[in-house]
Amino acid sequence: MKILISADMEGITGVVASDHVSRDGKDYERARLWMTHEVNAAIRGAFAGGAAEVIVNDSHASMKNILVDELHPDAQLITGSPKPLSMMEGMDETVNAVFFVGYHARKGTAFGVLDHTYSGTDVVRYLVNDVELGETGQNALIAGAFGVPVVLVTGDTRVTVEARELLGNIETVAVKDGISRYAAKTLHPSKAHALIEEAAMKAVQRIGEIKPLTMVGPYSLEIELAQSSMADMAELIPGVERIAARVVRFTHADYITAYKCFRAIIAMS
Numbered sequence: 001m002k003i004l005i006s007a008d009m010e011g012i013t014g015v016v017a018s019d020h021v022s023r024d025g026k027d028y029e030r031a032r033l034w035m036t037h038e039v040n041a042a043i044r045g046a047f048a049g050g051a052a053e054v055i056v057n058d059s060h061a062s063m064k065n066i067l068v069d070e071l072h073p074d075a076q077l078i079t080g081s082p083k084p085l086s087m088m089e090g091m092d093e094t095v096n097a098v099f100f101v102g103y104h105a106r107k108g109t110a111f112g113v114l115d116h117t118y119s120g121t122d123v124v125r126y127l128v129n130d131v132e133l134g135e136t137g138q139n140a141l142i143a144g145a146f147g148v149p150v151v152l153v154t155g156d157t158r159v160t161v162e163a164r165e166l167l168g169n170i171e172t173v174a175v176k177d178g179i180s181r182y183a184a185k186t187l188h189p190s191k192a193h194a195l196i197e198e199a200a201m202k203a204v205q206r207i208g209e210i211k212p213l214t215m216v217g218p219y220s221l222e223i224e225l226a227q228s229s230m231a232d233m234a235e236l237i238p239g240v241e242r243i244a245a246r247v248v249r250f251t252h253a254d255y256i257t258a259y260k261c262f263r264a265i266i267a268m269s
């Protein structure tokens, strides 16, 4: 049994500000340790539930936040960027289930702590076949393309609601409750870790009952960008059609190809 953990930072216990999540932030060094320890709780739960192998993919910004020497010694870490599948690197058909740890709500979610979708500066809306998705949906569809379910999502209250709406009755842990985009009522890390470990164990035991997220192809992606200058660049890519000053659309038969086209657009922006 092999578990892939995609670990983001905005949804980690206690994290509410750019001081926590930016490499030059005053509290970043402390927050990356919180992130590492919170991922460890999910790893412990995965092994307790019966996993034989756990791969952790660092999925935040530079993707080198997790401190490898503080990570659970029986897990392996994917660190650094760029990576072809970005937040879902490590995903292949040998993975049995995926955890999202430290995730956050999609852009435009009221009281979602540090809400955004893939890029806080570039992306306003991300739609697949006219369904608006945040990173939870965007990445669950990648797992779904391999026939693999997402069985655990942890983060603030809003992302756990988003996850259950989209993925059904999966395991979720809300470690903090957003009061504004930059404020939350948060659990103590020790309490959050206990809840995550327990939920991770249950999630592994429930893999058989949770369905992968899939949509019927072809996959039409519509991306609303923050600036028209970004669409000026995006429409240079063959197959990318500009449908409004800041909105582009493109269609591919498989979701992974469509997702990589999205990545190229963001890289150019």
Ligand SMILES: [Zn+2]
Residues within 6 Å of the ligand: 008, 009, 010, 104, 118, 135
């Ligand atoms: Zn994120």
